[in-house]
Amino acid sequence: MRPHHPGLLPSGPAVDGSALDTGHPPRFIGVVRRPWPAPAFPRTDDATPDQLAEQRLAALAVDLADACRAAVDVDEVAALLEASGVNDRVAQRAYAQPGVFALADALLRRVPRVAEEPAPPTAPPLRPRAISTLVRAALYLTPAVLAAGVSTELSRLPVLAGPGALVAGWAGAQGLSYLGYVRLNTAGPAGAARLLMAGFGALAAVWGMVLWWIGVPWPTGYVVAGAQLALFAAVTAALVTGKELRALGGAALCWTAAAFGAGGWLLAALGVLLVVAYLPAWSRRSGIGRVGIRPVFAAGGHAVIGAGQAVLCYVIVLAGSAGQVPLAAVPVIVAVPLIELTLLWHQHRITIALSVLDDPVVFRHRAARVSAGSLAVLAVPAVAGPALAGVAPPRLVAAVLLAGAFALTLVLVAHRRPGPAMALVGVPTALVTLPAAAPMSTAIVVLLVANMIGLPVAYQAMCDPASYR
Amino acid sequence: MRIALVNEGTYPYATGGVSTWCDHLVRGLPEVDYHLMAIVAVDGARPALALPDNVRSLTTAPLWDPARPASRSGRRRAVRAAALLFEGMLGDTAEDIAAFEAGLRALAAPTRPRGRHPLAEVSTVDPLLAAWARARDRDGAGDGPPLPRLTLRDAAEVAMLVEHALRPLAVALPEVELCHANANGLSSLVALATKWRTGTPFVMTEHGVYLRERYLGAVHATAGVKAAMLRFHRALARLAYAEADLIAPVTSFNRRWAVRHGADPAKVVVVANGVDPARFAPLHDEPDAPVISWIGRIDPLKDLHTLIRALPHIRATVPDARLHLAGPVPPGNAEYAQSCRSLAADLGLSGAVDFVGPVANSRNAFAAGRVAALSSISEGMPYTVIEAMMCARATVSTDVGGVAETVGDTGVVVPPRDPAAFGAACAALLTDTSRRRALAAGGRARAVARYTLDRCLSAYRDLYAQVA
Numbered sequence: 031m032r033p034h035h036p037g038l039l040p041s042g043p044a045v046d047g048s049a050l051d052t053g054h055p056p057r058f059i060g061v062v063r064r065p066w067p068a069p070a071f072p073r074t075d076d077a078t079p080d081q082l083a084e085q086r087l088a089a090l091a092v093d094l095a096d097a098c099r100a101a102v103d104v105d106e107v108a109a110l111l112e113a114s115g116v117n118d119r120v121a122q123r124a125y126a127q128p129g130v131f132a133l134a135d136a137l138l139r140r141v142p143r144v145a146e147e148p149a150p151p152t153a154p155p156l157r158p159r160a161i162s163t164l165v166r167a168a169l170y171l172t173p174a175v176l177a178a179g180v181s182t183e184l185s186r187l188p189v190l191a192g193p194g195a196l197v198a199g200w201a202g203a204q205g206l207s208y209l210g211y212v213r214l215n216t217a218g219p220a221g222a223a224r225l226l227m228a229g230f231g232a233l234a235a236v237w238g239m240v241l242w243w244i245g246v247p248w249p250t251g252y253v254v255a256g257a258q259l260a261l262f263a264a265v266t267a268a269l270v271t272g273k274e275l276r277a278l279g280g281a282a283l284c285w286t287a288a289a290f291g292a293g294g295w296l297l298a299a300l301g302v303l304l305v306v307a308y309l310p311a312w313s314r315r316s317g318i319g320r321v322g323i324r325p326v327f328a329a330g331g332h333a334v335i336g337a338g339q340a341v342l343c344y345v346i347v348l349a350g351s352a353g354q355v356p357l358a359a360v361p362v363i364v365a366v367p368l369i370e371l372t373l374l375w376h377q378h379r380i381t382i383a384l385s386v387l388d389d390p391v392v393f394r395h396r397a398a399r400v401s402a403g404s405l406a407v408l409a410v411p412a413v414a415g416p417a418l419a420g421v422a423p424p425r426l427v428a429a430v431l432l433a434g435a436f437a438l439t440l441v442l443v444a445h446r447r448p449g450p451a452m453a454l455v456g457v458p459t460a461l462v463t464l465p466a467a468a469p470m471s472t473a474i475v476v477l478l479v480a481n482m483i484g485l486p487v488a489y490q491a492m493c494d495p496a497s498y499r
Numbered sequence: 500m501r502i503a504l505v506n507e508g509t510y511p512y513a514t515g516g517v518s519t520w521c522d523h524l525v526r527g528l529p530e531v532d533y534h535l536m537a538i539v540a541v542d543g544a545r546p547a548l549a550l551p552d553n554v555r556s557l558t559t560a561p562l563w564d565p566a567r568p569a570s571r572s573g574r575r576r577a578v579r580a581a582a583l584l585f586e587g588m589l590g591d592t593a594e595d596i597a598a599f600e601a602g603l604r605a606l607a608a609p610t611r612p613r614g615r616h617p618l619a620e621v622s623t624v625d626p627l628l629a630a631w632a633r634a635r636d637r638d639g640a641g642d643g644p645p646l647p648r649l650t651l652r653d654a655a656e657v658a659m660l661v662e663h664a665l666r667p668l669a670v671a672l673p674e675v676e677l678c679h680a681n682a683n684g685l686s687s688l689v690a691l692a693t694k695w696r697t698g699t700p701f702v703m704t705e706h707g708v709y710l711r712e713r714y715l716g717a718v719h720a721t722a723g724v725k726a727a728m729l730r731f732h733r734a735l736a737r738l739a740y741a742e743a744d745l746i747a748p749v750t751s752f753n754r755r756w757a758v759r760h761g762a763d764p765a766k767v768v769v770v771a772n773g774v775d776p777a778r779f780a781p782l783h784d785e786p787d788a789p790v791i792s793w794i795g796r797i798d799p800l801k802d803l804h805t806l807i808r809a810l811p812h813i814r815a816t817v818p819d820a821r822l823h824l825a826g827p828v829p830p831g832n833a834e835y836a837q838s839c840r841s842l843a844a845d846l847g848l849s850g851a852v853d854f855v856g857p858v859a860n861s862r863n864a865f866a867a868g869r870v871a872a873l874s875s876i877s878e879g880m881p882y883t884v885i886e887a888m889m890c891a892r893a894t895v896s897t898d899v900g901g902v903a904e905t906v907g908d909t910g911v912v913v914p915p916r917d918p919a920a921f922g923a924a925c926a927a928l929l930t931d932t933s934r935r936r937a938l939a940a941g942g943r944a945r946a947v948a949r950y951t952l953d954r955c956l957s958a959y960r961d962l963y964a965q966v967a
Contacts, residue, residue, distance in 0.1 A: 102714075102726045103643055105733070105759075109714035113800070115876040115899050115915030117752070131759065138644065149650050149721075216541040216563060322565045384652035390628060393651055496622055499655045 083126035087133075090125070091140040098141040107134035149388075153381040156374070163374050165274045167367035172281045173199065173261045174343060176296075178359040179288045181348040184254070191241055191251030193348075197340040199262035202233045204336025205329040210270035212325045219271040223311035225321070226270060230263035253297070260300055264307040271310045280306045331448045335439060338455030342435070345462055346428045346473050358429035365411065365433030369440055376404040380498055393495060401492035408437055408488060412481035415474070424470040431477035438484035445491035454484045500531050500967055501555070503675040503693070505686040507538040511546040511557070517706050518548065520772065521681065526551050527956035531963065534673045536560060538685050560667040560689070566619035577617040580605035581661075582626035588734035589634035589646070589727075596741070596761075599734045607668050607692035616669040618662040624654045631727070646726055653723035660724070661731055668692050675699060677967040680739070683709035684732060687739035700744040700966050704770070707879045708748075708756040710736040737761045744966045747959075750880040750901025768962065771905070773955030774885050774946075779862055781891035781943050785869045789929045792823040792868025792892070794861045794883055795875075797836045802897070805918050806874040807842050807852060812922025817929045820851070822872075825864035827857040865890045869935065870928050876915045878902055884910070885950045888942035893935045895924045905950075909941035 077085070091098070094107070101107045108130045111121075118129040127133040177184060177196055184192035206229040214222035234256060241251055261284070268277030280303030287296035347358045379400040387393045411434025418427045435454060442451035458476045491497055504510070510521035525533050535550075535557045542561040550557065569577060580602045587599025606617045631649045638645040649657070667689045672678065678693050678701035680686040690701035713732040717725045740746065740762035747770045748754045754767050791813070795801050806822065813820040828836040836854075843852040858864045861883070865871050871887035871894045878900035885905065887894050894910035896902045903912045911928065913920040928935045 100722065101644055102729045103733075105710070106714045106729065109711040112711065112900075113715055113877040115897065117899060118755075119898060119903075120914065129755075131755075143645075146645075146648060149648055212565065322567075324567065325565055381652075384655070385650055388628070388648055388650050388654075390625065390651065495651075499622060499624060499658070 080126060083124065087125050087127075087136060088140075091137050094137055095141055098137050099144065101138065104131060104134045104138055107137055149386050151382045152385045153378050156378050159374055159378075160371060162274065163370045164367055165278055166269060167370045169265050169268055169274055169277060169281055171363055171366055172265055172284065173203075173258065174347075174359070175363065176261065176284060176288050177258070177344075177348060178356055181356060185349060187251050187254055188241075188244070188246050190237075190244060191246050191255045193344045195237060195255035195258040196344060197337050198233065198237055199259045200340035200343075201333040201337035202230060202259070203262040203266045204339075205333030206230065206233075207266045207270050208329040208332045209321055209325055210266065212321055214270060219273075219310040220313040222270050223267050223308055226263065226267045227308055227311050230259060230266070234259045234263075257297060257300055260304055264300070264303045267307040267310075271307075273307065273310065277303060277307045280304075328448065331452060332443070335443065335448070335451050335455050338452070338459040339436060339439070341459045341463060342432055342455065342473075346425065346432050346470075356425075357423070358425045361411070361426070361429045361433040362436065365437055369407070369437040372404055372407045373441065373444060376400055376492065379403075384498065390495060394493070397495060397498075398493050401489055404441075404492060405485065405489045408434070408441065409481075409485055410434070411437070412478065412485060415478060415481070419474065424474060428470050428473040428477060431474060431481055434481045435477050435484065438481065438488045441488040442484070442491055445488075445494065445497040447487070447491050447497075450484075450487050450491075454480055454487075500677065500963060501534065501673075501675040502531050502963065502967075503534045503536055503672045503678045503690075503699075504681060505536045505538070505672075505678065505689045506681045507684065507686045508540070509681070510537065511535065511548045511550055512537055512539060512544050514547050517681065520706065522548055523773075523952055524956065524959060525554060527952065528960060528963075529553050534558070534675055536667075536670065536672060536689060538562065538667050538689070556673055558670060558672070560670040562663045562666050562685075566616040566666060566669065568619040568621070569615045569617050573615070573617065574621045577606060577621050578623060578626060581618060581621070581623040582630065584661075585623070585627045585630035586633070588730045589630055590637070591643075596734065596737060600738055603688075603691070603735075603738065604695055606665060607695055609671070609696055616662075616666055618665055621662070623658045623662070624651070627654050627658055627727075647722035649723035649727060650721075653721055653727070656724050657727040657731075660728055664688075664731070671696075672699075677702065677963060679704065679963075680743075682706065683736045683739050684713070687743065688735060691739060691742055694742060701742075702745045702747060702962055702966050703739060703743040705746065705748040705753055705757065708753050710760065711756060733760070745962055747962065751904055752901040753879060768958075770955060770958045770962070771950055772880050772882060772885060773950050773952040774882065774889055775952045776889055776947055779886050779889035781889075782862070782866050783891075784866075786867060789817045789820045790823050790868040791820065791870050791872050791895075791925055791929075792825070792864050792866075793872045793874070794825045794858065794864040795873075795881075796826050797824075797828045797832055797839065799832075799835050800875055800877045802874045802876045802916065803839045804842055805897075805916055805921060806872055807839060807846065807848065808918035809874070809922035809925060810843075810848055810851060811846060812919055813926045813929065814851070815922075816926035820926070820929060822848075822852045823855065823864065823867045824853065825855045825858045825861070825867075861886050862890050865892045868892070870895060870925055872921075872925065873897065873902065874915075874921060875899055875902075880905055885946055888946035889950070891939040891943040893928050893938040894942060895921065895928065897921070906942065907945055909938055909945045911938070 097110055098107055111130050111134055116130055116133065121127040121130050121133040125133050127136055184196065206226055209229065210222045210226050213225045237255055237259060238252060241255060246252065264277065264280070268274050280299065283299035284296060284303055287299045343362065347356055347362060380397060383393055383396045387396065411430050415427050415431040415434065418430060435458065439451045439454050442454065458473070458480050461476045462473045504521065504525070506517070506521060509517040511518065532553055532555045534555050537557065538560045540561065541563050542559050546557070568574065582602070583598050583605070584602030587595045587597070587602060628649065631646065631654070635646050664685060665688070667685055670689070672689065672693050676699070678690040678699050680690040680701055680703045683703060683705060687703055690703070693699045694701055710732055713729060717729060720728065737760045740757050740760050743762070743766065746757050746762050746767045748757060748767065749770065749772050751769050754769060757767055758764050793806060797803065803824065810820065810822055840854065843849050865887050871892040873881060873884055873894065873896040875881070875897055876899060880901040884894055884896055884902060888906065888909065894906055896906060896910055896912050897915040898912045899915050906912060911924040913924050928938070
């Protein structure tokens with residue numbers, strides 16, 4: 031995310047006026063209470079001009095004590111003095127100094143140095159971010175939850191209209207959300223929403239043509255595929271543009287409609303969600319900025335990860351669920367918010383460490399300790415999965431291990447390890463979907479191995495200081 | 500003659516101020532082929548001004564768009580160069596400047612594929628922290644303010660900011676005979692790199708003082724980030740002052756900063772701003788009412804509070820005196836504008852202070868008053884004063900920046916933040932018609948003699964010929 035640094039570098043999303051004019055007026059001291067020559071200056075009949083100048087200098091030093099204490103050098107004090115109306119003539123006339131720079135130097139020398147205090151730990155408050163994280167997790171899970179609710183109907187449709195659209199939507203959401211965040215940095219929410227709108231629009235058009243090409247009959251297949259893509263499009267827009275809370279209302283309507291099996295109402299609720307999520311696209315306050323070719327490649331990697339997740343989710347959780355809301359969905363639904371909260375706690379501890387430490391070695395030790403705590407949570411599915419084997423249905427065991435693999439993927443993506451993340455999802459996807467594979471037993475073995483390999487890789491990623499820059 | 504005109508965030512993507520100055524320059528010198536380079540926040544904007552025919556190309560250098568990284572070996576070289584850069588920027592000696600220059604030269608060297616940025620995706624946090632630790636050890640023995648702590652978060656932020664600040668190094672200028680950097684800082688960074696690569700000389704114009712503006716702008720950063728970035732900008736400014744073939748501040752007031760930071764005084768030539776006398780023809784008539792006119796943006800630096808507080812002092816002598824305040828309220832200044840209105844109301848002067856908002860032509864605003872006022876606490880060389888003089892309006896101004904040298908003896912200059920002095924000066928002019936008219940006529944004559952657009956253009960024509 032591009033930070034806002036008024037005065038240090040141009041940072042506005044658009045150039046409006048000088049790049050130096052970032053919306054914040056330059057500072058001026060504002061504490062120089064006494065104009066010069068000033069009636070408020072101490073005037074004693076017997077004071078010599080030098081004594082008067084000395085008194086004024088002392089008074090000015092008191093006024094500017096804080097500014098001088100925070101100053102980097104003489105020039106900063108001089109700049110502040112000039113911005114407050116002190117020029118060389120004033121310095122000579124009122125303070126008997128050769129000029130502003132000399133006056134600034136005299137002021138700095140009068141301000142006693144104070145012992146430097148340790149930097150205070152700073153991080154955004156945890157509780158509101160935890161709530162926001164849960165809201166985001168709820169939105170993120172909405173397509174999967176609704177797919178679980180209508181899994182039987184999905185499985186009756188042609189593959190590309192049901193599960194295929196789920197995979198396309200999931201992959202599109204992962205890839206386009208990456209591009210959306212890139213765009214958000216330069217063009218703001220409106221620009222990001224427009225990019226997502228164009229991206230999902232193109233995906234829907236392509237998917238519609240594919241369905242027509244393979245002869246899917248009108249209208250059910252098209253409606254279901256379109257609804258899935260629209261759902262992913264809405265959720266992605268809300269997550270990228272930061273409008274989760276208002277989108278959550280629309281998502282809740284979708285959940286309710288799906289719970290009552292009201293297809294028409296579900297479509298209507300989806301329409302509401304879509305409109306709410308894409309409201310920022312109509313804002314006139316759109317910035318500018320292009321998305322280069324490199325982010326497109328990176329987005330492709332994210333799309334591959336998303337596709338793999340969707341395939342695994344469908345094969346292990348949704349396929350063959352016999353008309354019931356699959357029990358196997360529970361581990362994934364529970365794991366996503368839990369791992370998000372764990373990562374939030376992890377990031378919070380790291381942020382605090384970065385804000386107080388100035389020694390990279392000490393930070394590495396701190397990061398290792400925090401990462402060990404996060405690893406303990408990440409390892410739960412790898413322990414629970416084998417423990418459940420033989421006790422719980424194989425599909426549930428596989429789903430628990432799948433939740434662990436999803437969590438590890440999330441960590442690797444967050445720590446900029448797209449290659450390992452792709453491997454962690456891609457290899458199990460390939461093995462589980464092999465024609466000769468017995469899906470559940472294969473999935474359990476493959477996902478257990480993936481968890482065992484992924485845990486140390488994720489730990490190493492979390493310990494790497496470079497991944498926090 | 501082919502000249503690259505380098506701007507940061509202004510021409511041709513913004514209007515007013517420096518952009519207007521550039522537009523006058525480019526249109527006023529049609530014999531010059533200009534290649535514009537604009538350092539912008541992000542790419543993709545459309546120029547806000549129509550470009551004249553003698554603009555041959557427009558290149559942008561976005562600071563915040565995604566950048567293509569250098570090759571692996573190029574990145575290793577970049578880390579070594581950045582280490583030198585950090586080492587040099589934190590010190591204050593000639594050796595430090597040399598180290599900074601060596602680092603910057605290495606980063607500017609065209610050894611990587613075109614368009615790739617030397618520091619993109621390169622972590623320079625460790626060399627920054629190492630340089631910072633050594634500088635703090637050295638600082639302990641010095642008598643200036645010591646460097647503050649640089650936390651790891653600060654270091655990451657500084658490394659990121661420096662990386663983005665150096666993005667313009669990746670952009671190559673077309674082949675030109677002269678580079679005209681329209682400020683110190685990042686504009687001059689481009690000119691420096693071009694000079695090192697091709698030997699092209701460069702002229703630097705300073706409208707304000709880039710370095711001073713960085714000091715004043717460093718408001719919200721932590722102590723460590725602020726110190727590091729100001730050291731970076733100081734080192735860059737010093738290097739640019741030393742390497743520029745000619746430096747042209749708009750006032751002598753700004754010249755002091757250039758000389759203090761290493762500019763050879765012989766290379767510093769003050770070229771004042773100019774306006775078109777035809778556009779600001781003298782105003783022969785005065786309004787019936789004793790009105791003081793002011794024009795500018797409503798901003799704390801303009802210190803309208805002093806002007807409003809001066810009004811009771813004026814009305815003590817001229818009971819029906821009024822203020823005519825013309826100008827826009829920039830984004831973020833609504834609170835200040837409201838404070839001005841509240842102050843007028845508190846002083847019982849609501850009916851005597853007119854906030855008329857933006858005006859298309861400042862001459863109309865001057866026509867509304869008998870005297871033109873400028874109450875700022877900080878200025879370079881304000882166009883407002885030159886335009887008022889050109890319009891033959893007597894001026895009362897505060898003694899800030901280059902104002903006193905601009906008006907000379909044709910206007911009244913008082914200390915800033917002194918409502919009584921300001922009011923007394925205004926009242927004296929309102930009540931003394933002959934003096935007011937004499938000053939107005941003197942101001943017009945002085946402006947015609949010193950501050951015309953033609954004279955400014957002619958000066959640049961000569962400077963270009965001298966340096967190229």
